[in-house]
Amino acid sequence: MRILHTSDWHIGRTFHGHSTLDALRGVLDALIAQVREHAVDVVVVAGDVFDSAAPAADCYTLLSDTLRGIRESGARVVVTSGNHDSAARLGFQAALLRDGIHVLTDPLAVGTPITIDDAHGPVHIYGIPFLEPALLRHVWPGIRTQEAALSHAMDLVRADLASRQAPGARSVAVAHCFAAGVEPTPLLERDIQQGGLDVVPLAAFDGVDYVALGHIHGRQQLAPHIRYAGAPLHYSFGEGHKPRGSWLVDLDADGLAEVTWVALPIPRRVVTLTGPLDELLADTRFADDEQAWVCAEYTDDLPQRDPLRRLQARFPFCAKVVHTPARTAEASARTYVERVRSARSDRELVTAFLQHVREGAGPTEREQELIDDVLAERVRVEASA
Structure with missing residues (x-):
């Protein structure tokens, strides 16, 4: 079975006041083409489908078009909700969706998989929506942290696998959380803490063949079978050096066989340029950045007059200007x-x-x-x- 692992689409997010909807549509169209090209069987979307709990109508249109395009390309789809999504809004029409599109937003259904067969038998895909401990205490007594919530969810997954009495059954877990072992990053989404009890240890995910994670916007491999795919677009200047794409996951008769990276196109590069303002305005070494999204950090000792307007004359997509003067040795000491x-x-x-x-x-x-x-x-x- 071939699975394409993607996450954190954040449909509806703006980039420094600019809509990203058209750019995201182009990238998701490329993802649909990759589904056909690589003969993908299942596309997994690991949370944060939308950027807000109340997305605009055109965001739903893009989601519907993309899910339909994936399904028409021959793949089934498993979608879970993230901390940015409203589980109720994302999942309200789940029962009405066409065959082969599964939207999993109910924590009480965590131990019930979507089972898809291939030539080697069944593969059980367990969708774990974002688990907010405060909202689960009445159904899962004693749950106080993300670690406890995810550990309990995975206990339900392991119990279901054991109850099937099928030794060697292949399985995939899909979750949206901050897992231990992630590299230090400024890209953590709001509402999930990096430190303390909200970090989920990798051991919590024992017992499945592959774990498709969402929440971190850059691809990361925590273990050969535990990975983040990252977001399909660059949503901040801090993400500019991170590649965009998805993981192509191959399962054979024995479990995980191979994982490869499939890059997505980047509609407009994201760059940070540093130097004196006059240099940024004239230096030819910045010529290749003139059509990129630009964050300009100008290092003049004093603030300069109207820097954004002047920079946009050369860089039409300059979206952010920061004054970062170099401190003198005396000022630092x-x-x-x-x-x-x-x-x-x-x-x-x-x-x-x-x-x-x-x-x-x-x-x-x-x-x-x-x-x-x-x-x-x-x-x-x-x-x-």
């Missing part, structure tokens, strides 16, 4: 209090203040003239008083 205490005159005191509020940049030549004029006037007024 000495605190503001130390500089004030060492000032021997009012002139040095003003200079110390400007260096503090301007990341190490002291007064310009013209500013120094104005400071000297003000201080001289102060001396004149005090002398005449």
Whole structure:
């Protein structure tokens, strides 16, 4: 059996105020083409199908078109809900969907698999929707953490597998969580903590042939059979270096046989450019980035006038500008209090203040003239008083 593992579509998310719907549609169309090209049997979507609990109508249209396209390409689909999804909204028409499209959002059905047969027999796919401990305590007493919730869910999976009395039965678990062993990353989605009790140990997933995880936006391999596929689009500048795609998972008669990466097209690159503003505006080494999404970090000592408008004249898709001046050695080594205490005159005191509020940049030549004029006037007024 061949399974395509994808996740975190986040239909409806914006990128610095810009809609991503058309770009995502193009990428998901490419995914549908890959389903046909690689003769995929099942597509697994591991949560965060939508970006919000109340998606707009055009988001539902894109989801419906994509699920229909996958099914018409010959694959079945198993979808679970993530922490961004409303399980009720995502799953409200699950019973009405056409044959071969399964939307799993009910925690109480965790131990009931979608069973699909191939030449070697059945493969049991267990969908685990995002499990919010606070909402499960009345049905799963004692559940207080993500670790406890996922461990209990996997206990139900293992119990179901054992009850089938089919030694060697192949199985896949689909979950949306933060699993132990994930590389440190700023890309964690909201509502699931990185530290403490909300980290799910890999041992919780023992007993199945493959674990398709969602929630992390970059692909990661935690174990040969436990992986994150990441998001199909770059949804932040911090993700720019992460490839986009899906895992192609092959199961043979004995279980997991092979996992390969299938890259997706990137509609528009995401880059972060750093340097003085004039350099960003003119340097030819940035020519290849002129049609990319750009985050510009300009390093001038002082804030510059209207940097976003000026940068967009060269980079039409410049979406973010950050002033990141390089601190001087003195500014890095000495605190503001130390500089004030060492000032021997009012002139040095003003200079110390400007260096503090301007990341190490002291007064310009013209500013120094104005400071000297003000201080001289102060001396004149005090002398005449």
